[in-house]
Amino acid sequence: xxxxxxxxxxxxxxxxxxxxxxxxxxxxILDIGPEDVxxxxxxxxxxxxxxxxxxxxxxxxxxxxxxxxxxxxxxxxKIVYASFPPTYQMVAAMTSASSDIxxxxxxxxxxxxxxxxxxxxxxxLEAAEKHGLAPGLAFxxxxxxxxxxxxxxxxxxxxxxxxxxxxxxxxxxxxxxxHEVYGVPVAYADHLFGSGGSEWPDDIxxxxxxxxxxxxxxxxxEFGNLFNHEVTESEFQQAxxxxxxxxxxxxxxxxxxKANPLxxxxxxxxxxxxxxxxxxxRALREGANALNLLCKELAKRVEDGVGVLEKGAPRIMxxxxxxxxxxxxxxxxxxxxxxxxxxxxxxxxxxxxxYNSVWEQVADLILRRRGALYSGxxxxxxARDLAKLNxxxxxxxxxxxxxxxxxxxxxxxKAVIEKDLDIPVLIFEGDYCDTRDYNAKQSRTKLETFAQxxxxxxxxxxxxx
Amino acid sequence: MMQVAGIDIGAGTxxxxxxxxxNITSYSVKRISNNVVKAAEEVTxxxxxxxxxxxxxxxxxxxxxxxxxxxxxxxKTSSEIICHASGVYFLMPQVxxxxxxxxxxxxxxxxxxxxxxxDFIMNDKCAAGTGRFLEVMAQVLGxxxxxxxxxxxxxxxxxxxxxxxxxxxxxxxxxxxxxxxxMNDLIAGIHRAIASRIIVMGSGxxxxxxxxxxxxxxxxxxxxxxxxxxxxxxxxxxKEPQITGALGAALxxxxxxxxxxxV
Numbered sequence: 212x213x214x215x216x217x218x219x220x221x222x223x224x225x226x227x228x229x230x231x232x233x234x235x236x237x238x239x240i241l242d243i244g245p246e247d248v249x250x251x252x253x254x255x256x257x258x259x260x261x262x263x264x265x266x267x268x269x270x271x272x273x274x275x276x277x278x279x280x281x282x283x284x285x286x287x288x289k290i291v292y293a294s295f296p297p298t299y300q301m302v303a304a305m306t307s308a309s310s311d312i313x314x315x316x317x318x319x320x321x322x323x324x325x326x327x328x329x330x331x332x333x334x335x336l337e338a339a340e341k342h343g344l345a346p347g348l349a350f351x352x353x354x355x356x357x358x359x360x361x362x363x364x365x366x367x368x369x370x371x372x373x374x375x376x377x378x379x380x381x382x383x384x385x386x387x388x389x390h391e392v393y394g395v396p397v398a399y400a401d402h403l404f405g406s407g408g409s410e411w412p413d414d415i416x417x418x419x420x421x422x423x424x425x426x427x428x429x430x431x432x433e434f435g436n437l438f439n440h441e442v443t444e445s446e447f448q449q450a451x452x453x454x455x456x457x458x459x460x461x462x463x464x465x466x467x468x469k470a471n472p473l474x475x476x477x478x479x480x481x482x483x484x485x486x487x488x489x490x491x492x493r494a495l496r497e498g499a500n501a502l503n504l505l506c507k508e509l510a511k512r513v514e515d516g517v518g519v520l521e522k523g524a525p526r527i528m529x530x531x532x533x534x535x536x537x538x539x540x541x542x543x544x545x546x547x548x549x550x551x552x553x554x555x556x557x558x559x560x561x562x563x564x565x566y567n568s569v570w571e572q573v574a575d576l577i578l579r580r581r582g583a584l585y586s587g588x589x590x591x592x593x594a595r596d597l598a599k600l601n602x603x604x605x606x607x608x609x610x611x612x613x614x615x616x617x618x619x620x621x622x623x624x625k626a627v628i629e630k631d632l633d634i635p636v637l638i639f640e641g642d643y644c645d646t647r648d649y650n651a652k653q654s655r656t657k658l659e660t661f662a663q664x665x666x667x668x669x670x671x672x673x674x675x676x
Numbered sequence: 677m678m679q680v681a682g683i684d685i686g687a688g689t690x691x692x693x694x695x696x697x698x699n700i701t702s703y704s705v706k707r708i709s710n711n712v713v714k715a716a717e718e719v720t721x722x723x724x725x726x727x728x729x730x731x732x733x734x735x736x737x738x739x740x741x742x743x744x745x746x747x748x749x750x751x752k753t754s755s756e757i758i759c760h761a762s763g764v765y766f767l768m769p770q771v772x773x774x775x776x777x778x779x780x781x782x783x784x785x786x787x788x789x790x791x792x793x794x795d796f797i798m799n800d801k802c803a804a805g806t807g808r809f810l811e812v813m814a815q816v817l818g819x820x821x822x823x824x825x826x827x828x829x830x831x832x833x834x835x836x837x838x839x840x841x842x843x844x845x846x847x848x849x850x851x852x853x854x855x856x857x858x859m860n861d862l863i864a865g866i867h868r869a870i871a872s873r874i875i876v877m878g879s880g881x882x883x884x885x886x887x888x889x890x891x892x893x894x895x896x897x898x899x900x901x902x903x904x905x906x907x908x909x910x911x912x913x914x915k916e917p918q919i920t921g922a923l924g925a926a927l928x929x930x931x932x933x934x935x936x937x938x939v
Contacts, residue, residue: 640800659755667792
């Protein structure tokens with residue numbers, strides 16, 4: 212069944228045979244028929260670099276995770292849904308706790324698979340709109356995907372939801388809705404957000420670390436009580452190390468993206484670097500291997516001087532990236548080399564405070580790794596520092612229409628980056644999952660104009676040297 | 677002699693400019709009905725007729741606007757933001773800000789002393805602040821677009837239209853009309869609403885003395901006045917504000933042709 216599609220997604224022949232009943236059943240629940248698979252096959256061939264085995268394997272991780280998620284209840288698992296952006300280490304710990312417990316961040320999986328690959332997101336969004344997240348009220352489409360998929364019955368009702376509360380105010384409210392409508396228990400891992408942030412990332416506030424650490428520990432306790440499976444500090448530490456292995460595998464990729472010509476297109480880069488963000492079962496088990504394999508293939512490209520865009524193409528940093536492959540492919544068409552995204556962690560700096568418990572160590576790591584999880588100012592300085600460090604020619608700040616948190620910083624970030632680095636910055640509107648919320652032609656006009664501005668500015672800088 | 681054309685296929689109208697060397701030979705503007713491809717052909721044919729030329733005389737064609745990909749005979753396409761800026765800079769090199777309001781979208785563009793676009797902002801998917809907004813209001817009030825400008829300039833007590841959303845504003849205008857508000861005051865209020873939207877949208881780009889207003893809506897003198905009032909800035913409207921995009925496209929065609937010749 213669907214051998215070409217599954218091969219493109221890196222399934223081995225034996226795996227295709229073995230997984231066939233699961234694929235059949237999951238696709239039946241998802242209402243994915245032969246025509247949808249044909250369409251998805253074409254999209255994969257069009258938008259992803261399937262010559263690379265690492266890309267195929269990465270696509271496979273997403274498809275397998277989708278199947279696992281859809282069938283989790285039927286396969287007798289207890290289910291936990293964490294929300295995006297999660298505390299990855301908690302997800303890793305919950306996933307690793309027992310083979311009977313399945314933990315996933317459904318919106319990320321649905322975003323990549325049902326939106327980018329199968330283009331079947333709209334009916335899921337509509338289901339959410341009928342069940343509490345009304346249209347036209349600027350709800351995050353990510354959260355609509357989670358609620359809509361449950362409402363449509365394509366993913367099971369979970370046994371526990373864990374909103375991260377790291378930066379998103381909508382996610383805990385959607386989980387509250389799930390609690391009220393479906394009776395799902397909620398284990399909040401709250402976080403203090405909103406300090407000035409000028410201390411980031413060198414002097415992370417110990418009070419904030421301790422608060423987040425306590426919240427993580429409490430949420431893990433609730434998890435343990437509900438599933439009768441206590442996660443000890445040492446188990447949590449082991450899970451953290453698994454997450455770190457996946458995270459570290461992605462670091463090699465970012466190094467390779469510095470090569471000129473650029474070795475990988477933005478659609479591939481985006482899909483692959485989201486794997487650590489989907490840090491659940493498949494990603495933890497297979498993610499590091501896929502990423503390492505891809506890095507080897509790309510290292511060969513770099514060694515051979517092979518690239519996907521012209522040598523010397525303007526280098527662009529995209530802080531947050533839209534998902535829609537048809538929009539992302541415009542960047543390639545216009546010769547814009549996206550080499551850095553906000554998935555790149557901040558430059559590692561040694562902590563000046565030593566923490567005793569694993570909970571505090573993890574909380575410190577979470578707050579230090581990404582400015583966006585610390586404060587608006589920290590996000591801003593991370594974006595500017597990354598752009599400077601990578602010597603990019605322009606920055607695209609993606610404006611995910613339903614994201615209240617990010618959108619409050621965009622104008623300020625544009626002004627600061629333009630002033631400090633003297634490079635063009637585009638605020639680019641769109642949506643992660645809701646194609647009804649933007650217009651492809653208008654997006655193209657904006658990107659074409661920006662490409663022209665960047666090229667002119669680059670040529671002018673070159674002329675001045 | 678170098679003969680080039682710039683074709684701007686917008687959401688409401690198609691525009692063509694023919695240039696011979698660096699001079700505008702002719703231009704044409706046509707309303708688009710259903711067939712964009714046909715509109716592109718017709719507007720080009722009309723402009724060529726005026727210039728006494730045929731398609732085969734053209735050395736290079738650049739297409740721009742929403743329907744730029746429908747111009748099958750174009751050698752190249754370019755974004756309308758770049759084209760409007762080029763066209764305006766050609767006509768008025770002192771210009772630093774271009775406000776362009778077309779049928780479907782609105783943009784504010786910053787141009788440097790070389791005529792290069794350095795920053796821009798474009799409306800999102802919403803019709804607020806576009807020509808479509810005015811079209812809907814004209815329909816509600818039972819007047820033509822052309823009548824709106826002169827009528828609004830006679831207003832002494834413009835209504836306050838608080839919503840820039842086309843749908844909400846329509847309801848608001850209907851209610852105000854039911855309250856007996858004068859037509860000219862209603863239209864002046866509508867123009868203020870659109871102007872306020874544009875000025876806020878473009879505040880990050882900045883408006884200065886060299887601000888030029890282009891696009892079909894620039895033909896509406898009431899909107900121009902409302903923009904000047906809202907932005908506290910003097911605004912200039914070119915003689916033919918609708919053709920600056922096509923003119924810019926023709927200028928890009930000239931550059932392309934010159935560059936190709938020098939290789």
